[in-house]
Amino acid sequence: MWLLVACLCAGHARAEDGYDLWLRYRPLPAAQADAYRGRATQLVAGTSTATQAAIRSELLRGLGGLLGRAPALSDRVTHDGAVVVGTPASSPLVAGLHLDLRGLGREGYLVRSAVVDGHAATVIAGNTDVGVLYGAFRFLRLLQTAQPLDRLDLRDRPRVKLRVLDHWDNLDGSVERGYAGASIWDWWTLPDELKPRYTDYARANASIGINGAVLNNVNADPLVLGHAYLEKAAALAGVFRPYGIRVYLSVRFSAPIELGGLKTADPLDPQVRRWWREKADEIYKRIPDFGGFLVKANSEGQPGPQDYHRSHADGANMLAAALAPHGGVVMWRAFVYANKPGEDRTKQAWDEFKPLDGQFAANVLLQVKNGPLDFQPREPFNPLFGAMPKTRLMMEFQVTKEYLGFATHLVYLGTLYREALSADTMARGPGSTVAKVVDGTLDGHALTGIAGVANIGADRDWCGSVFNQANWYAFGRLAWDPTLSARAIAEAWTRMTFGNDAAVVRPVVDMMMGSREAAVDYMTPLGLAHLMGHGHHYGPEPWDASGPRADWTPVYFHRADHDGIGFDRTATGSDAVAQYAPPVAREFADLGRIPDRYLLWFHHVPWTYRMRSGRTLWDALVRHYTQGVDDVRRMRETWAGLKGHVDDERYRQVASFLAIQQREAQWWRDACLAYFQSLNGLPLPAGYAPPAHPLKYYQSLSFKYVPGYSAW
Template sequence: MGGTAPRGDATRWTTGLRLLAVGLLLLAACLCAGHARAEDGYDLWLRYHPLPAAQAGTYRSHVTQLIAGATTPTQVATRSELLRGLGGLLGQALPVADTASRDGALIIGTPVSSPLIAGLHLDMRALGREGYLIRSVVVNGHAATIIAGNDDIGVLYGAFRFLRLLQTAQPIARLDLRDWPRVKLRVLDHWDNLNGSVERGYAGASIWDWWKLPDWRAPRYTDYARANASIGINGAVLNNVNADPLILTHKYLEKVAALADVFRPYGIRVYLSVRFSAPIEVGGLKTADPLDPQVRRWWRTKADEIYKLIPDFGGFLVKANSEGQPGPQDYGRTHADGANALAAALAPHGGVVMWRAFVYANKPGTDRIKQSYNEFKPLDGKFAANVLLQVKNGPLDFQPREPFNPLFGAMPKTRLIMELQITKEYLGFATHLVYLGPLYQEALSADTMTRGKGSTVAKVVDGTLDGHALTGMAGVANIGADRDWCGSVFNQANWYVFGRLAWNPTLSARAIAEEWVRMTFSNDDAFVKPVVDMMMGSREAAVNYMTPLGLAHLMGHGHHYGPEPWDASGPRADWTPVYFHRADYAGIGFDRTATGSDAVAQYAPPVAREFASLQQIPDKYLLWFHHVPWDYRMRSGHTLWDELVMHYTHGVDAVKQMQRTWSSLKGYVDDERYRQVAAFLAIQLHEAQWWRDACIAYFQSINGLPLPVGYAPPAHSLKYYKSLSFKDVPGYSSW
């Protein structure tokens, strides 16, 4: 009030009416908003919004009370999640009871923690520690549902599965479900730096606030753990593989321990990326030679220090002798020597080493994609029992499409962990709608043929092909400090599908997409089907407008934003697009047959024969393995040049269709998320057109051929596209 002159009664009356009118409008908006209320994406797929009244009523008749222990941190987390989820979905708080006193009890626990479950004498031997059973039973004469496991963490996973059933409108009257993870280590790799930046991160700064840790444990850390547990992820590598050695100092280990405390109730172990030369940089030694006794002693002492702070510490992730990182080869040692030295330090504590196979050197005349196989294949069987070799899905570097990595199936005596990229470094960053489920499924279902037909990559990853119990999948995270976690709502689907496929690599990417859509947006089939169709076609659209027919690595140098197929300026040949597409007046593509680099020979003979044959190779891998004349006649009857232009154009047209699909669904989605997706699709269309036009302009400048009839020329000259410069691209780090 201070100093404000009193206003007349009429003015106050008018103001009051206006305020009342605004209040009534706001109230009406709240009452009418329903499923379309504004959302910012923070809840991810754990949106426990009230279900439609009829559906909620049906579920309420089957879930009338909760019987759950709360004597351990994981039990507390499980009960809390169920109360939160069921209360939100069913629209009313669920009473907690000690015994089943009426129909509809939801009973959760293990045979040890729950006498009611123990009394059922369930056979849960096949479930292991992390599996669960959800079953409709009769307890004390009353119909009930149980969520049971051999361990608290299995019960937590079962609780999330039960909530997923309700979120996706599944029947729960007669349940008999049992599930368990097929892969042991299901890990997110965060490429987060200690200064808060994120290499190849497109969702803002790092979520780890190292400055405020260990004293301030932000609530977001718990929500991160909840989200991961809901899809079965059980590990997190907190820092960049291009590691800062400071992470191993006691000051930072105390911060790591604080995060481990938050994650532990949700079954998530923390891991650290370590720099191989850390014994020199933070240990004061003069060498990091893995066979030097002082170095081995330093790693043992450091491991003891870590486990004293973090008893369930997972282990180390190591990038060594790759892209300038130090490693054992600096001392004339092998990768096995280096990995085994660290593994020996961790073994007494149950820790593992995940040693990345992403290595290559700038050797003139050597095909970059062959180098990882050449370095690691001879070391098969030489790694310690607690070492996993972390192998990218393809032999190059997370390109929109690659054939499967030939190391899968080629190292039967070595435990391999598959590395996938969730953050879309080469697929449009955060603003392109590209669902990666089809990419992951394509890699996992690929047949290595190393033990005959059916020797799929998935069977290598889950250990069934070679009899390994220590198995894993790792995903390079797309998580940042943005309110929606991933830079856009649809990017959340890639975090989700990674977790679900890491749990079971044989699941369907389409079925997972449908789950995610129902949990994230709506159960209305009129919305779900077109959105799932859009998602399932989005990856192929991106391949078409970026790198069709087996092309790869056409992006801008360093920042990886946009097309630069003309670039030959990198500090090393195999960082440049011209090295990979090898376009000249005669044709285009990288000859990897026996007449070229012979990379096909790294695959099992049946696969090698298919890839080496122009008659047998799928079109999608053609230019990856063959240098083909521009007038080569494709299976479609078109020339290669015409087919290339058509694919680029089809990619752009597919984005236009995605826009039309999304525009038709406005009434099903809250305005905030609808507008963000619409805006990002507009960006995607603009950049897809840019990719198409720049690549066509460049390749046409080499071959001098006309465009096929009816296909529009590039909007600008090649000189224009070459003039574009980008100095503010997010997510780029020079390490």
């Protein structure tokens, strides 16, 4: 029998369905496991709280899986190789070491090699159980990624206070912009049935430092604040609590009318204010550690304070006052725009919120998208970052790939997040990065946050594909520390997901690091944006001018005609560039200095415009579109070379999705070039293949049942 087992293990890795995410804990190679076992022979960990029990369970699970044998449980250290876990308050052994835990705060941790009762040990300590939990996951990550365990001296704490996933899940089980199946919340069976998946969701989030979850769509149904749904939310909060995760709810501003029977939702009306206070009191009776409210107001038809001639600050502060006695926060979205003829949509958030700087209550975070438009494949950073020093600004990223190929395109978003976070606003001089605005260090704010629109659904693999899991992982790691390297995060995820074989790690990381640029090239190169199909956002429709409002149409944004292309946002156009700090504005406005990647975002230029490369703009566009397709083809070739190094089930899924991506990248390239060529009448550069079909063919395509689209 042992021979049969050995033969099976020597062949392909056993098939995996992706459920375990990056917490696979598969057995390490024998030599590596042997080396690590001597450092994990005993586990000294308490279970007097739910979080302590979760820590001990995770360490037993992780060490047992990775090393082939779980450490022995003990209440004291009897020989070398113990792992000692706890806080000074929960563990006499940790208290006796007199560790310097200052500066670690509530969520920080220390992982250190030490001598305990005369024996070599590894100590995982923090000021609270939650800090120790994060330290335990860090220790397991070291083993998963084959890092040395001798002479450990790791200290870490989150740079951002609120690290939150925003679920755009509806109460009917659908998910707006969700590409991984239905909602993971089974509202119908809650609060009675608590699925194991809820606990696994909490484990995954805790492993990367996420500490909050907004359960429902920003286009909120007022029923979520009803008694029945609050009981359901409380049940989920009970599952999440041991893992340091707070529950938040998206609320509809008009709920006092629709749920409370009032005649108004005016934020200055005493009855309205009383209704929200009483609702907050009710919530906190059920969920004592409730995080607060997320609000989308006066945007895309949602009700808000402007319906009563009040400001966004009036609305946010009314809710903040209701939550403040309980320690709750308001996350007020800055994604707003009106339909004013001739007005540049990218300017409207700045125009509405910049004048309100300093008017928001201390427990209000203004949640700002990374770019001024709407989660496009590439945007310049949002000019609100750096422009509101008296207001706490919270970053909003999109983890679900609404504009980047849904579930089937391999697009690693760690590079997008880092591009936005590392952008220099120049608001207080050089080095005033978006990351410093978000983590509060630029303007001295203690209440800080990063939100990510979740890509999680009921699919067995959680995210619709294995590589989409990397974006959830990268979001959490960068929310914890916005300065981390996108490549280092990709490498850690790859090692945890596929193992430490260099023959797999190196090519997979290289694929990931180039994937987002490839998508930009075959979708929206050189600063183009919003070229996708109307409503469903699937596929190219640069010719579309049929939306109910101009600024929902591609033609509004690319402004292509016979002579040129691009949106003039300089002083001769909409002057959106003036919303940036003067040094940034001067760079973006200067054709000689603006980076090529933002050219058509800020400038309308002739097709014959000479790029710094010496090529015409038209030639450069054709080259970028073609380069994107070529890059996907090379990704397919790279993945094909990994056959036999990756388990069959995950290998097949990725291979099939890359085939879809190559076909759709070609579609994007050909449809866009056919349309633009119909306007400019220019030939393609020598050596470049024409579109496979006439423009009318691409214009004839229609799609009725596109994933992830739900009306609100």
